[in-house]
Amino acid sequence: MRRSAAVSVASKPASARSSLMRTYLALLEEVERRRNRNRLAAYRPYERQAYFHAAGATHRERLFMAGNQLGKTRAGGAEWAMHLTGRYPDWWVGKVFDTPVRLWAAGVTGEGTRDNPQRVLVGPPQQQGAWGTGMIPADAIAGTVMGRGAPGALDSVIVRWGGGGDIQAGESVLSFKSYEKGREKWQGETLHGVWFDEEPPLDIYSEGLTRTNATDGITIVTFTPLLGMSDVVLRFLSAGEVERIGKR
Template sequence: MPGRKKNNPFELNIPDFAEYSKLFSYVPHRKQLEFHQLPQRIRVFSGGNRSGKTTAALYDFIYAALGIHPWQDWPPPPLRLRVVGPDFNVVINEIHLPRFREILPEGSYVWHAEMRTLELFNGSTINFRSYDQDVSKFSGSSLHGVWFDEEPPQRIYNENLMRVLDTGGKILMTFTPLSGINWLYDLVFSDKKDPLTGEPLVGVVFVSTYDNPYIKESDIEAVKALCRDEDEIAARFEGKFFTRSGLVYKEFDPRIHVVDPFPIPDDWMICISIDHHTRNPQAVVFTAIDPDDNVWQYDEFYEPTLVPEVCKAIKEKTMGRKISIALIDVNAATPDAVTGRSAKNEYWQNGIYVQPAKKGKHSVLEGIGVVREYLANQKLKIFRCCQNTIRQIEMYRWAEWTHRLRDKRDPKEVPLKKESHLLDALRYLVHMRPKYRPPALTSVRPPRYEPLFRKTGY
């Protein structure tokens, strides 16, 4: 109808430049500018507390959403952006949404509470999500950019990465690395290439709290006094990854426990331990026990393959010597419901006479305790060639509650079950505290034959 005003929820007063004061008053410090100018599609700001990481990403997203980014080549608006943080109280009530509203001119946006989405006058949207949500809540959308504030769970990162593939979108990550050496460490220091450009996929800037010229040094020193140790200081104030926090095997020190390979003496006892899987890699650790009952892991096998191939590798890596102890996880002794066939008996048929490892209500924690004891007493050494085992030890962590529950409950006493298969196999062996016996006095054949198929007896 002529003369009728179009329904417009925005009341942006363009001539009122006072509304834009906070938008254009941002002067990035040296490290923030370096972050803004990184050319990679995945940009990482690993910073100490109060280093300016959240402010940098906040302005980066605002400039992108408005189509005025001075340092990055974002597509023209409207853009679909997403901010993901520790929990909704932080994201919606305390930090992220309030900061966006503080900086954006009044009348330039509308907040859709039911969708947790900020809609800008030019059609750009900024959606807010939380690490506490199920990973399925992140699927379905096509996005131009995702900003993770603080360390995200890997499954949530992976799902959001899928959201920007079709747009060639960007990922921003800002965090203080309090979880130590984990999957983020691997991502930050990876040599992966961007399939679109052939250039490095990840760019990172490490920022110290001292790099922020707006923070008083006296305030920094006061907070530093509350830190537990040098590792926490390195993370909280330098943005550096460290290895100790949350680790299961804190006693492990590569300088002590990792040794150069040497020929195994003929009179040492050879042992193997297997963590058997159907879908994950088969994990086998090869160890030698010396006359002082020290455990030396001299080799490993870690491949997704069938039992006959595993047995072939075992025979090669044991060098034709007698296997004094051969363990396998107890589940491998369970017959298949249809065939009656168990993995344990399949190993027997191929000449590897495995026996089930210890199993009990607290066997995992007990076994971890024994491994830690062996590490502390330097009774466990690992050859440098066992790279998968070493990597898994350095990343083996306790499971944690969600961000929302972390401060309300005692720490979990369960290790995170991800890429720990070689460590499980090693734990089976060390848990039994193997005692040295001259190989000539050991018996490797089972005391009686066990049929491959229990139903037929053959």
């Protein structure tokens, strides 16, 4: 009897440790799941991103021009998610909308829009189960409308605006566009903002800017400069900056 009791007593600590480990791992998995479903809450811009955001308080048009993999699209996605949800962090000093918004996000082609701004905002295009792991928090996505072009491409997203939980103040609408269909497809809408991810032709840019006039809205442009001193780039440079570049 003593031998049996000794075995039983010795086994309890190991069992308890195993139970604690399982609980700990489950908690870690839940923390990771919640983090993935609310990446916006963890967004902290580095200096250049912060400057880009802050400029929105006084400028309707902004350009974030930098090399590859330097956080341009991430910055654009984070800001668009804030406007769409109304969830501005304590450190935010940029543009603020106090109502639900209508925003566009656009790339050169349908595939490019899907693989860049849509992916950053919503999540992996080809994995619907992972939608909600982009910058728009999962609990803020009220609905999606599929596009008719590239596989996995969305036409639009309905986003809960103004808080969280069961009580919502309204809904924002995000639509995805591309430059390849021409300026005519950019006409008619009244918008609070247009995000050009990759450099647009001047006529597309001008049409997008026009869509925001009635709302005192904004345009943001994020791209790596591949077209040199284009008309769009020149809009954002002072005469002195153009002269300095010309002397290089």
